[in-house]
Amino acid sequence: MSFKRxxxxxxxxxxxxxxxxxxxxxxxxxxxLVPFHWGILGHRRRKDAYKPEEHLRxxxxxxxxxxxxxxxxxxxxxxxxxxxxxxxxxxxxxxxPAVDTESIKNVVEEELKSPCEEIFDYFExxxxxxxxxxxxHRARLKSGEEVILKVQKPGIERQIEEDLAIFEEFASNMMTxxxxxxxxxxxxxxxxxxxxxxxxxxxxxxxxCDTFRRNFSKDTEVYIPKVYWKYTTKRVLCLERIDGxxxxxxxxxxxxxxxxxxIAHKGADIYLKMIFRDGFFHADPHPGNFLVMQDGRIGVLDxxxxxxxxxxxxxxxxxxxxxxxxxxxxxxxxxxxxxGILIRPGQxxxxxxxxxxxxxxxxxxPLKERKLSSIIHDTLRLSYKYGMRIPSDLFLILxxxxxxxGVCSQLDPDFRLIEKLSPYVxxxxxxxxxxxxxxxxxxxxxxxxxKMLLQGVSKTKSFLRQLERGxxxxxxxxxxxxxxxxxxxxxxxxxxxxxxxxGFMLSSSLIILALFPHVLKDYVVxxxxxxxxxxxIFGFLKLRQT
Numbered sequence: 001m002s003f004k005r006x007x008x009x010x011x012x013x014x015x016x017x018x019x020x021x022x023x024x025x026x027x028x029x030x031x032x033l034v035p036f037h038w039g040i041l042g043h044r045r046r047k048d049a050y051k052p053e054e055h056l057r058x059x060x061x062x063x064x065x066x067x068x069x070x071x072x073x074x075x076x077x078x079x080x081x082x083x084x085x086x087x088x089x090x091x092x093x094x095x096x097p098a099v100d101t102e103s104i105k106n107v108v109e110e111e112l113k114s115p116c117e118e119i120f121d122y123f124e125x126x127x128x129x130x131x132x133x134x135x136x137h138r139a140r141l142k143s144g145e146e147v148i149l150k151v152q153k154p155g156i157e158r159q160i161e162e163d164l165a166i167f168e169e170f171a172s173n174m175m176t177x178x179x180x181x182x183x184x185x186x187x188x189x190x191x192x193x194x195x196x197x198x199x200x201x202x203x204x205x206x207x208x209c210d211t212f213r214r215n216f217s218k219d220t221e222v223y224i225p226k227v228y229w230k231y232t233t234k235r236v237l238c239l240e241r242i243d244g245x246x247x248x249x250x251x252x253x254x255x256x257x258x259x260x261x262x263i264a265h266k267g268a269d270i271y272l273k274m275i276f277r278d279g280f281f282h283a284d285p286h287p288g289n290f291l292v293m294q295d296g297r298i299g300v301l302d303x304x305x306x307x308x309x310x311x312x313x314x315x316x317x318x319x320x321x322x323x324x325x326x327x328x329x330x331x332x333x334x335x336x337x338x339x340g341i342l343i344r345p346g347q348x349x350x351x352x353x354x355x356x357x358x359x360x361x362x363x364x365x366p367l368k369e370r371k372l373s374s375i376i377h378d379t380l381r382l383s384y385k386y387g388m389r390i391p392s393d394l395f396l397i398l399x400x401x402x403x404x405x406g407v408c409s410q411l412d413p414d415f416r417l418i419e420k421l422s423p424y425v426x427x428x429x430x431x432x433x434x435x436x437x438x439x440x441x442x443x444x445x446x447x448x449x450x451k452m453l454l455q456g457v458s459k460t461k462s463f464l465r466q467l468e469r470g471x472x473x474x475x476x477x478x479x480x481x482x483x484x485x486x487x488x489x490x491x492x493x494x495x496x497x498x499x500x501x502x503g504f505m506l507s508s509s510l511i512i513l514a515l516f517p518h519v520l521k522d523y524v525v526x527x528x529x530x531x532x533x534x535x536x537i538f539g540f541l542k543l544r545q546t
Contacts, residue, residue, distance in 0.1 A: 008162050012063060019059035053088035060092060065132035065156060066163035068092055069196050083381060098130035104137065104151050111233040118142075119231065123149075132156075133199060138241065145240065147228060150202060152235040157200055164193050191392050199304045202237035208303035209239065215278045221266050223297045242299040244291030248410055253292060261415075264408040266298055268420045271404045275397065279314055283307040283396050285404045307396040313339065317397065321421050324375070327363045329356060342389040351386040355379065371409075372417045373402035 060071040074081055075089035105116050105123065116123050124138040128148070133156055137149045167189050174185040198204055206227040213224040223242065231238035245252050247267065250260060267290060274281035282289070284305040291299040309317070316338045323332035333355065362375050376398045383390060390398075405417040 005162055005166060008159075009166060012166070015059050015062050019055040019062075051084070051088075053085045056085065057088045057092060060089070064159065064163075066160050066167075066196065068132050069199070070192055073192055073195065096130060096132050098127045099135055099153050101125045101127075101137075103154050104135055107151050107154055108149065108236055111236045112231060133160075134202075141228070141231070145228070147231075148225075148239045148241050149231075150205075150237040150239070152200065152202065157235075160196060160200065164196070167193070195305075201234055202232065203234050205303045206232050206237055206239075208306045211280060212274075212282070212300065212303065215274075215280065216270075219273070221297060222270050223293060223299045225299070225301070242291055242293065242301065244293040244299050246287055247290040247292055247298070247407065248287035250411065258292060258296070260411040263292060263298070264411040264415050265420065267411075268404065268408050268415070268417060270298060270300070271400070272420065275309060275401075276314060276318065279309045279311070281307050281309070281397075281400060283400050285400060285407055287407055287410070290407070307393065307400065309393065309397060313393070321418075324363075324370070324372075324418060325422055329359055329363065332359055339394050340391040341394070351382060354382055354386070358382070368414075368416055368419055370416060370418045371405065372421075373405045373409075376402045 057071065060067040071089045071092040075086055075092065081089070101123075104127075108119075108123075109115055112119060119142065121140040121142060121144075128136040128138060130136075134150050134152050137151065139147050139149050141147055171186040171189045206229065209224060209227050213226070216222050216224055225240035225242050228238040228240070245256065245258075247253075247263065253260060253263065271281065271285065282300060282303065282305075284302060286302075289300065289302045291301065293299050316335050320332055320335035320339070323329065323335060333352070336355075358378055359375070362370055380390070380398070401417065405415070408415045408417070
């Protein structure tokens with residue numbers, strides 16, 4: 001155990017102990033006897049008792065930005081946590097008290113190497129929003145453009161890096177346990193580290209914004225703000241200011257004369273184009289990230305969380321949707337496997353049966369009544385029960401589609417994303433597959449195939465030469481059934497110890513017989529026979545159990 005970062009570790013232990021004590025008591029059935037809700041351990045006083053999943057959420061909130069982000073990611077991973085914990089962690093909010101404006105201005109001046117008075121006509125003191133990592137302020141450049149500044153809070157990167165180092169140490173320790181290996185804790189934490197480090201880099205977010213702006217340059221229904229790169233660094237992001245009404249403010253939209261059903265379909269079109277046309281999508285379809293502008297266009301905000309999907313995965317996703325629309329269960333199951341779902345050994349037959357029953361239930365409904373978000377939720381719910389592992393990329397796509405349908409359904413209760421997908425299925429290859437077969441893609445694949453053909457002759461000849469000389473060897477690394485191997489090793493050790501003990505007893509008897517024959521005859525022989533018989537019976541029973 002490392003003694004680095006002792007202060008932060010001590011604080012984490014303190015908070016987890018405060019809430020973990022509650023989790024432990026609930027696990028052994030005594031949680032109702034300790035009145036945490038009275039506030040005796042620092043919990044907020046309330047009438048109802050705390051549940052174990054609430055203790056976990058409260059601990060994450062108290063531990064700050066890194067743990068809040070971890071909780072938010074876990075809240076969309078039903079393959080790792082039960083439903084009750086998923087529901088509770090989904091309440092985690094990024095909203096925290098704002099840092100004082102002077103501290104934010106100091107970060108801006110440090111990053112842009114100039115006083116704020118020389119860059120801005122005005123810098124609004126009251127923040128538009130304050131999250132755990134950054135803070136957003138309105139400002140106006142000296143050139144007259146109205147902008148939005150997203151500024152990283154002072155000291156937050158150091159704290160997150162410290163927590164990630166502790167997580168890495170924790171993951172290394174957990175990988176020595178059966179639980180850690182089974183759930184691949186190191187991979188989960190590596191994925192989390194990658195995600196949160198990306199959110200710390202505002203240059204990357206600016207590039208994401210530019211990519212969306214380029215992808216939608218010919219679309220008249222969506223607007224992506226401009227990035228002011230002169231005033232953008234790793235800790236400061238300067239974007240064009242967009243004015244509009246949040247997409248979930250229905251009454252305001254109606255008062256301004258907007259058609260809510262039309263807006264819902266525009267929003268859905270934006271996401272379907274991102275996923276099926278571009279393979280690069282906005283992965284946080286929160287209502288606050290979409291503004292309906294005065295001219296009816298939808299402005300998209302916040303580019304910190306994005307997803308990318310390659311051509312093969314897009315085809316598999318299209319196959320999954322095609323199967324849902326065309327009531328083809330076999331096609332849907334095939335697509336799910338090709339999208340990379342992994343099933344715990346021994347559970348595949350049972351999971352497949354449950355998936356078939358579940359999907360058959362939805363396929364019996366009319367197309368206009370099928371909610372894609374419900375299909376996704378119920379499918380993911382089975383993942384924890386059967387130990388099904390779903391790749392993070394696929395999770396991100398499914399979560400995004402479900403959230404997008406939820407936002408559109410708030411505007412139009414009759415909206416169904418599956419119905420919106422029907423034109424994509426009908427147009428099929430022309431709208432989804434054909435764009436992947438562009439001239440550049442054909443040339444690229446032709447180069448790869450040509451290289452494979454040229455290399456194939458020499459590699460085949462080399463392989464046959466090794467085979468003729470007997471130099472070819474095949475190495476197989478066995479993975480899985482670790483528990484069986486562990487039990488077998490333990491029982492072999494027991495059997496070996498029994499044999500050694502028996503040998504020791506026999507050799508001792510021979511020595512005693514040679515030196516003191518009357519002692520062995522009168523006192524020891526019956527005891528040794530009895531003990532040897534017990535050891536043999538014990539060893540035989542253990543072998544039968546194995």
